[in-house]
Amino acid sequence: MVPVGERGRVLITGLSVLETLGRHADGLGVTDLAREVGGDKGNVHRITQLLCEQGYVEQDEISRRYTLTSQIVQLAGRALRQLDVRGLAEPVLRRLSAATGESVHLAVRTRAGGVYVSQIRAANRLSVETDIGSSPIVHATATGKALFAHAADAVLDAALDGGLERYTIRTVTSRRALDDMLAEVRSRGYAIDDEELNADVRCVAAPLFDGNRAVTAAIGVSGPVSRIPVSRLPELGELVRAASDQVTASIGGERPGSDREVAAAPAG
Structure with a gap:
């Protein structure tokens, strides 16, 4: 098996974040999101922020929950x-x-x-x-x-x-x-x-x-x-x-x- 490097782990975590949010229409906070993907909270937060910057994820200003955006639907x-x-x-x-x-x-x-x-x-x-x-x-x-x-x-x-x-x-x-x-x-x-x-x-x-x-x-x-x-x-x-x-x-x-x-x- 080819070893997974740091970039590979980031990619896998990012995909896990998208898949997890896809199962939660009401969104998840970063703590619950990190627990579900089995990742470090700090790393999950950074990856989620990157996904927000790219327009695939958004965060509610009040609840602080993350949800998928319509850009995912367009891509699919x-x-x-x-x-x-x-x-x-x-x-x-x-x-x-x-x-x-x-x-x-x-x-x-x-x-x-x-x-x-x-x-x-x-x-x-x-x-x-x-x-x-x-x-x-x-x-x-x-x-x-x-x-x-x-x-x-x-x-x-x-x-x-x-x-x-x-x-x-x-x-x-x-x-x-x-x-x-x-x-x-x-x-x-x-x-x-x-x-x-x-x-x-x-x-x-x-x-x-x-x-x-x-x-x-x-x-x-x-x-x-x-x-x-x-x-x-x-x-x-x-x-x-x-x-x-x-x-x-x-x-x-x-x-x-x-x-x-x-x-x-x-x-x-």
């Missing part, structure tokens, strides 16, 4: 919605695949970037394969651009830490050009990959938003250029955006306006 709600987004999205993905005749996929945002979690393949025809568990390339895929179009500059910088690698002659390798593309995504509501990752493949993707208007996932449609000419991209874009709006509504989310709004990265 975001986690539950992310866990359930795949189940809520799959009926929409199936309808979208039937409407477009192409393969459809779902990717969720993570701290590291994103990951493909679901694919519905086009029935009775050759289609573009998406590797479940792989990550979309931020600058070279419609899905990657959809996931990061609303991200803060620092978040985008981190996602592009490896640089803008060229995959085809159409891959964007300039940060200025990428920024222009992301502005277009925010304006029209969907992103395009025009043979930027793989020659002869086009993709359209649109982001899903949570209750804080932060991007939590993206839906994409992919197919060969023989079936997705440039003239078809606006039609597919509107279909994908409508599908993303439907799933966004089902998870209690809301699409932001066309102006750039910073979205925080979800926990992965």
Whole structure:
């Protein structure tokens, strides 16, 4: 067993404090709280004060009892919605695949970037394969651009830490050009990959938003250029955006306006 260091013990005590307060709707004073978590009163008091500073716990000025805040509920709600987004999205993905005749996929945002979690393949025809568990390339895929179009500059910088690698002659390798593309995504509501990752493949993707208007996932449609000419991209874009709006509504989310709004990265 790996020894638990001081920071580990503080973390464990902090989690115990949250779990204990979750069982006591009326709250607890620091003495009772320390007794229930089996910790030193001074240490429990310091940890509880830190949790107050972070907004997860509050103390009543009269009773001096500590209780959980609604921030915990919001945090749990975001986690539950992310866990359930795949189940809520799959009926929409199936309808979208039937409407477009192409393969459809779902990717969720993570701290590291994103990951493909679901694919519905086009029935009775050759289609573009998406590797479940792989990550979309931020600058070279419609899905990657959809996931990061609303991200803060620092978040985008981190996602592009490896640089803008060229995959085809159409891959964007300039940060200025990428920024222009992301502005277009925010304006029209969907992103395009025009043979930027793989020659002869086009993709359209649109982001899903949570209750804080932060991007939590993206839906994409992919197919060969023989079936997705440039003239078809606006039609597919509107279909994908409508599908993303439907799933966004089902998870209690809301699409932001066309102006750039910073979205925080979800926990992965």
